[in-house]
Structures are given as C-alpha cells and as structure tokens.
Amino acid sequence: MKIVPVNASKKYDIVIGKGILKDLGQLVKKSVKSERFAVIADENVGNIYLERVLSLLEKEGFSCFSFVFRAGEASKSPSTLNEIYSFLAREHFTRMDAVVALGGGVTGDMAGYAAATYLRGMEFIQIPTSLLAQVDSSVGGKTAVDIPEGKNLVGAFKQPALVLIDTDVLSTLPRDFLIDGMGEVVKYGMIKSKPLFEQLCRLDIDTISGEIEDIITQCVSIKRDVVEKDEFDKGERELLNFGHTLGHSIEQYYNYTGISHGRAVAKGMELITSLAAKKGLCSEELGSRLSDCLARYELKIEVKPGLGDLKEAVLNDKKRRGGDIDIVICEDVGVSCTRKMPVDEFLSWLED
Amino acid sequence: MKIVPVNASKKYDIVIGKGILKDLGQLVKKSVKSERFAVIADENVGNIYLERVLSLLEKEGFSCFSFVFRAGEASKSPSTLNEIYSFLAREHFTRMDAVVALGGGVTGDMAGYAAATYLRGMEFIQIPTSLLAQVDSSVGGKTAVDIPEGKNLVGAFKQPALVLIDTDVLSTLPRDFLIDGMGEVVKYGMIKSKPLFEQLCRLDIDTISGEIEDIITQCVSIKRDVVEKDEFDKGERELLNFGHTLGHSIEQYYNYTGISHGRAVAKGMELITSLAAKKGLCSEELGSRLSDCLARYELKIEVKPGLGDLKEAVLNDKKRRGGDIDIVICEDVGVSCTRKMPVDEFLSWLED
Numbered sequence: 001m002k003i004v005p006v007n008a009s010k011k012y013d014i015v016i017g018k019g020i021l022k023d024l025g026q027l028v029k030k031s032v033k034s035e036r037f038a039v040i041a042d043e044n045v046g047n048i049y050l051e052r053v054l055s056l057l058e059k060e061g062f063s064c065f066s067f068v069f070r071a072g073e074a075s076k077s078p079s080t081l082n083e084i085y086s087f088l089a090r091e092h093f094t095r096m097d098a099v100v101a102l103g104g105g106v107t108g109d110m111a112g113y114a115a116a117t118y119l120r121g122m123e124f125i126q127i128p129t130s131l132l133a134q135v136d137s138s139v140g141g142k143t144a145v146d147i148p149e150g151k152n153l154v155g156a157f158k159q160p161a162l163v164l165i166d167t168d169v170l171s172t173l174p175r176d177f178l179i180d181g182m183g184e185v186v187k188y189g190m191i192k193s194k195p196l197f198e199q200l201c202r203l204d205i206d207t208i209s210g211e212i213e214d215i216i217t218q219c220v221s222i223k224r225d226v227v228e229k230d231e232f233d234k235g236e237r238e239l240l241n242f243g244h245t246l247g248h249s250i251e252q253y254y255n256y257t258g259i260s261h262g263r264a265v266a267k268g269m270e271l272i273t274s275l276a277a278k279k280g281l282c283s284e285e286l287g288s289r290l291s292d293c294l295a296r297y298e299l300k301i302e303v304k305p306g307l308g309d310l311k312e313a314v315l316n317d318k319k320r321r322g323g324d325i326d327i328v329i330c331e332d333v334g335v336s337c338t339r340k341m342p343v344d345e346f347l348s349w350l351e352d
Numbered sequence: 353m354k355i356v357p358v359n360a361s362k363k364y365d366i367v368i369g370k371g372i373l374k375d376l377g378q379l380v381k382k383s384v385k386s387e388r389f390a391v392i393a394d395e396n397v398g399n400i401y402l403e404r405v406l407s408l409l410e411k412e413g414f415s416c417f418s419f420v421f422r423a424g425e426a427s428k429s430p431s432t433l434n435e436i437y438s439f440l441a442r443e444h445f446t447r448m449d450a451v452v453a454l455g456g457g458v459t460g461d462m463a464g465y466a467a468a469t470y471l472r473g474m475e476f477i478q479i480p481t482s483l484l485a486q487v488d489s490s491v492g493g494k495t496a497v498d499i500p501e502g503k504n505l506v507g508a509f510k511q512p513a514l515v516l517i518d519t520d521v522l523s524t525l526p527r528d529f530l531i532d533g534m535g536e537v538v539k540y541g542m543i544k545s546k547p548l549f550e551q552l553c554r555l556d557i558d559t560i561s562g563e564i565e566d567i568i569t570q571c572v573s574i575k576r577d578v579v580e581k582d583e584f585d586k587g588e589r590e591l592l593n594f595g596h597t598l599g600h601s602i603e604q605y606y607n608y609t610g611i612s613h614g615r616a617v618a619k620g621m622e623l624i625t626s627l628a629a630k631k632g633l634c635s636e637e638l639g640s641r642l643s644d645c646l647a648r649y650e651l652k653i654e655v656k657p658g659l660g661d662l663k664e665a666v667l668n669d670k671k672r673r674g675g676d677i678d679i680v681i682c683e684d685v686g687v688s689c690t691r692k693m694p695v696d697e698f699l700s701w702l703e704d
Contacts, residue, residue, distance in 0.1 A: 082430055082499070089501030117469070120496070120507045120585070142472070147434070149441030155472045156508060233472070 010159040021166040025060035031162035034098035036063045040111040041102040042071035084114045098123035104130035105137040112143030116158035126163040131181025135219040140227040182297040183262025194334035204296040242328040243269030249313030253305040266299035307350040362511040373518040377412035383514035386450035392463040393454040394423035436466045450475035456482035457489040464495030468510035478515040483533025487571035492579040534649040535614025546686035556648040594680040595621030601665035605657040618651035659702040
C-alpha cells in the first residue's frame with residue numbers, strides 16, 4: 001500500500017494499492033468522524049461494487065444510504081444534482097456526514113460538487129474506479145457539473161478527506177477505458193517526469209498492468225505537487241492542461257461523443273508539440289518520441305478536424321477566458337512551461 | 353464614509369455611508385480588476401436602482417449586463433439559479449469578471465452562490481439594499497439557495513471583494529422592512545455590545561434614521577469580528593444565531609409566509625431569554641429590558657404557536673443537525689454564550 005499525503009487547504013491521504021478496497025472501513029475511520037455515508041455511483045459501477053462498499057462500511061457500524069444514477073456524461077447535470085440534494089435531505093444528512101463517490105470522473109465530479117455545496121459542505125471520500133479518475137479527476141479537488149451551455153461550467157474546489165485507489169478495480173474496466181486513461185498518464189511524463197516517460201516507453205498497453213501501482217503513484221504525486229503549489233488554479237496548475245486546449249477543441253468538434261477525453265488529449269499533445277517544434281520551441285525529435293510512446297498505448301490516432309476546424313473551437317473557448325490564451329509547451333521530456341499569448345497569435349500558429 | 357476592513361480567507365472592505373452609491377465606480381475599481389459586470393436584482397429593486405447602477409459602472413468604461421428576477425423568497429431556487437448560469441454563459445463571463453448583487457437577502461444569497469460556483473468562482477460585489485441585508489446577510493460570506501426540502505440547504509462560503517452599503521437606499525424601503533431589519537440589529541446589541549443596546553434604547557423606529565450609519569457600522573463590525581474568528585461556522589459564529597432556533601421554528605410554523613424573519617427572531621430572542629431566566633441563566637430583568645427595546649421598534653408581537661407547537665419544529669430541525677443542539681443564551685446585555693445540550697433537554701425546557 002502506498003500513501004501520497006496531500007497538504008492543500010485540507011490535509012488528507014491518497015492511498016494506492018492492489019486489493020485495498022477491503023480496508024475501506026479502517027481507512028475511512030482514520031480519515032473522518034462521520035458515521036453516516038451517502039454512497040453515490042452510476043449503474044455500471046454500482047452493479048459491480050455497490051453492495052460490497054456498503055457492506056464494508058456497515059461492518060464498521062456505519063449507516064449507509066446509496067444513490068445510483070444512469071451512467072454517462074449526460075447525467076452530470078443540474079437535474080441529477082437536484083435529485084442528489086433531495087436524497088441527502090430526505091435521509092437527513094448533516095455536515096458531519098460523508099458523501100462517497102464510487103466511480104469514474106462523472107461520479108467523482110458530481111458527487112464531489114454535491115458534497116461541496118449541500119449544507120455548504122459535507123465530508124467527502126473518493127473511490128475512483130477508472131484509470132482516468134485514479135490518475136487525474138479524483139486528485140486535486142476540482143468538482144463540477146455540466147450545464148447546457150458547456151462542460152464543467154458550474155463547480156467548486158472541494159478537497160476530499162480520503163482518496164482510495166484500488167488498482168484491482170482496473171481489471172473490471174473495458175480495455176478501451178484503460179487506453180483512454182493512458183492519455184493523461186503519458187501527459188504526466190511529458191510535463192514533469194523523464195523517468196516516468198521512459199518507463200512508459202519500456203511498457204505497452206498489454207504489459208503495463210504489472211507496474212500500474214507504481215505508475216499511478218507517480219502520476220498522483222506529480223498532480224499533488226502541482227496542486228499544492230496552486231490549489232485554486234491561478235498559475236502552475238495550468239501545466240496539467242498540456243494537450244488540452246487542442247484536445248478540448250477536438251472533443252468539441254465531435255460534440256463530446258465521437259472521441260474519448262484521453263484520446264483527444266493524446267492528439268492535442270501531438271499537435272501542439274509539432275507546432276512548437278515548427279516555432280523552434282522544442283526539437284522535432286521530441287515529437288517522434290511522444291508519438292512512439294502514444295503508439296504503445298494505442299493512442300496514435302487520426303482525427304477528422306483539420307487545424308482550420310480547430311481554430312473555430314479555440315475561438316469559442318477563448319470567449320470564456322478573455323483576450324489571451326495560455327498554451328502549455330513541452331521543451332523536453334519532463335520539462336514544460338506555460339506561454340501566455342494573444343489568441344490571434346495562437347490562431348496564426350494553426351494557420352501556418 | 354466609514355470603512356470596516358474584513359480579514360477573512362479573502363481581504364476586503366465593507367464601505368458604509370450616506371449617498372455613497374454615487375462612488376460605486378471608484379470603489380469597484382479599487383476592489384477588483386474586472387471589466388465586465390453581471391448585475392443581478394429582483395424586479396422591485398431593479399425598477400428603482402438598476403439603471404443608475406449600470407450607468408455608474410458604464411461611466412467607468414465597464415461592460416455591464418443585467419439579470420432581473422421576480423421578487424420574493426420563491427425565486428431563491430435551483431431554477432432561477434440555472435437561469436443565472438445560462439445568462440452568465442450566454443454573455444461569456446469569465447472568472448475575472450464580477451457578479452454584482454443589487455438587493456436584499458434573497459438577491460445577495462443567490463447571486464453570491466452563482467458567483468461562488470460559476471466557473472468555480474467569479475469576483476463578487478454586494479450592494480445590499482434592505483436593512484436586514486446591510487447588517488446581516490451581506491456580511492460574512494454565507495450564500496445559498498433553497499431547495500424544496502428546506503431553506504438554504506445548498507450553498508457555499510463566498511467572501512465578496514466589496515460590500516457597498518448606502519444608507520440612503522433605506523429611505524425607499526417600506527417601513528415594514530425597516531422594522532424587520534431591526535430584529536437583527538437588536539440581536540447584535542444583546543450578544544455583543546452594551547453600548548449599541550443602550551443606544552437602541554434611547555431611539556425608536558421613527559428617530560433611528562439620524563444615527564443609522566453609526567448603528568449599521570457597529571452591527572457590521574460585530575459580525576466582522578465573529579466571522580474573522582470562525583469563517584466556516586464551526587463555533588463562535590453560532591452566537592449570531594441568538595433567537596434563531598425558536599425564530600426558525602416560528603417561521604416554519606407559519607410556513608415562512610405569515611411572519612418576517614426579523615419579527616420571528618425578535619420573538620425567538622424574547623422566548624429563549626425568558627426560558628433562560630427560569631433556568632437561572634440570566635436575570636428576569638434582562639427579559640424586560642429586551643422587551644422594552646423591541647417595543648421601541650414595533651417588534652413586540654404575539655405569535656400563534658405555543659411552546660408545544662415549537663417543540664415539533666425544533667425536532668424537525670434537529671434531524672438535520674444530529675443529536676445535540678446549540679442554544680445561544682444571553683447572560684447579560686452584550687454577554688452571550690453557546691450551550692450545547694441534548695435535544696431532549698431543550699425540549700423539556702419548552703415543556704416546563
């Protein structure tokens with residue numbers, strides 16, 4: 001079992017290990033004083049793990065209630081959120097009680113937002129069950145729901161009291177979701193860690209499971225370091241968006257249905273690195289190394305939109321951010337920086 | 353112009369003065385870097401002040417947009433909130449832009465909650481226009497909306513960047529609202545300030561306007577001191593709830609429509625003080641002094657529910673808070689404390 005302690009506005013542990021879900025009761029007891037728990041999951045994850053999580057908590061003498069919603073990003077909405085609030089009110093939850101997010105990014109984001117806002121804040125525990133949630137969304141305290149006008153537009157910063165990452169749950173994950181999560185894993189290597197990147201270049205999608213606990217721990221530690229420096233997303237945290245500006249534009253082009261987040265980010269990292277090389281901000285060789293690594297995880301993909309199509313999406317995004325745009329560039333493996341530039345300058349990169 | 357600086361998780365000023373709305377542009381410029389403003393008001397306040405506020409901001413070169421909603425507590429709902437989110441998204445507001453709450457408690461609570469959560473937090477400015485909002489709800493950073501299951505059940509702590517209190521706006525307030533606000537004003541004297549209480553006992557509802565700037569400043573300073581010690585409501589802040597446990601029970605008995613908040617709190621303070629005197633926790637004389645003071649502000653009222661009816665409401669409330677209940681007792685004018693007791697013990701007070 002590995003422990004990554006987080007020292008943000010709240011102190012807590014991220015605990016990572018094979019089969020550690022069985023220790024849930026003990027870990028929860030160490031982290032919160034709560035005695036009543038609201039476990040939130042989607043149908044897919046609920047079918048596999050809900051009974052077990054409830055019985056592990058009940059064995060400790062805790063009272064448990066559960067809320068299960070239809071799987072998918074479409075559920076991360078104000079209307080599901082209102083159902084969660086009603087559920088919490090109906091079961092008379094108090095500020096001392098805890099919300100448990102059991103699932104992937106959608107569940108963690110929405111349950112976390114409910115925990116941040118119901119009674120102005122309850123206790124919150126994350127049990128991420130997808131690779132993407134384990135290395136990215138469960139760490140750092142960003143919670144949100146989507147509104148019709150855009151993804152994650154309404155949210156809060158809410159640090160959990162405990163993140164429990166059981167790598168065994170990845171074995172019940174479709175291979176496709178594992179590939180998807182690898183997009184963010186490669187990103188961590190690129191922006192902050194040459195050793196991680198080189199480790200990834202030794203392995204591939206079929207052999208990575210043997211070292212997954214170590215790899216997740218590295219990713220989580222990198223994100224923890226960044227979040228500790230910039231919990232409220234005013235600078236350093238921007239680095240985590242490597243590949244995301246163009247990645248989001250690709251997702252938007254496909255209306256968030258044709259391509260997964262990890263694949264879009266992978267493509268975004270490739271594109272921005274090749275643009276950066278053209279501008280002399282990194283070597284051409286860096287682009288090939290990135291592409292080779294992505295290929296090992298089946299993340300070397302073709303996308304429909306050309307740079308011209310992406311311009312449109314970037315412009316749209318820009319309206320939400322003001323006149324300048326922050327672009328994350330990797331200068332070498334493990335070495336990254338943010339360049340603030342006028343949106344027009346970045347658009348001209350795309351045109352060239 | 354008086355300035356009460358607040359040193360909470362965010363530093364900002366509460367500025368109080370007669371006619372200071374005209375200085376809005378300058379005060380805003382000193383407080384935020386925002387150049388785009390979303391002014392939120394209900395129809396009543398909007399009809400009187402919206403044009404003026406917009407033109408004061410536009411004169412400084414700012415871009416302004418406004419959102420006006422139907423007046424009344426019923427609007428403080430997830431559905432109005434979603435309309436506000438759509439409005440903010442439609443006008444492409446960013447995290448650097450500011451929400452301006454122009455109005456009473458409903459407007460401040462809801463606009464503040466929108467500012468706390470849209471994009472995980474925008475800048476926020478309060479222009480409270482009711483006495484209740486000026487002395488209570490605009491200070492301290494509590495924001496919320498109601499859900500069908502109860503009032504203020506969903507919310508966030510969000511400190512504004514500026515609170516602008518123009519005492520001139522009270523002159524457009526129906527006398528009834530002035531009386532209502534005085535409930536909280538008397539409360540501040542009782543829990544923390546003998547000089548304020550004595551000042552209130554020299555004046556009455558018709559003569560108070562001559563000293564209102566000074567009185568509001570005292571109230572705001574008291575609340576500021578309490579909030580600085582306990583921003584996230586884990587102890588000291590409880591004192592601000594003097595009269596509120598029974599006050600809320602009275603409001604609940606009337607289904608939040610038959611009696612105003614300030615009147616319910618006034619009655620709650622009287623009841624709890626008379627119960628405390630019976631238990632030897634304060635003198636009988638304290639009760640008469642409080643009653644005499646309340647009478648000066650037309651807050652000496654009869655309510656329908658007896659102590660038996662209130663028991664029910666307290667029990668209901670208790671389910672949300674756990675096994676114990678915190679009761680605020682004034683031992684003397686300006687001297688208050690919190691007593692944690694089992695709910696059953698408090699219920700037996702009501703029975704005796």
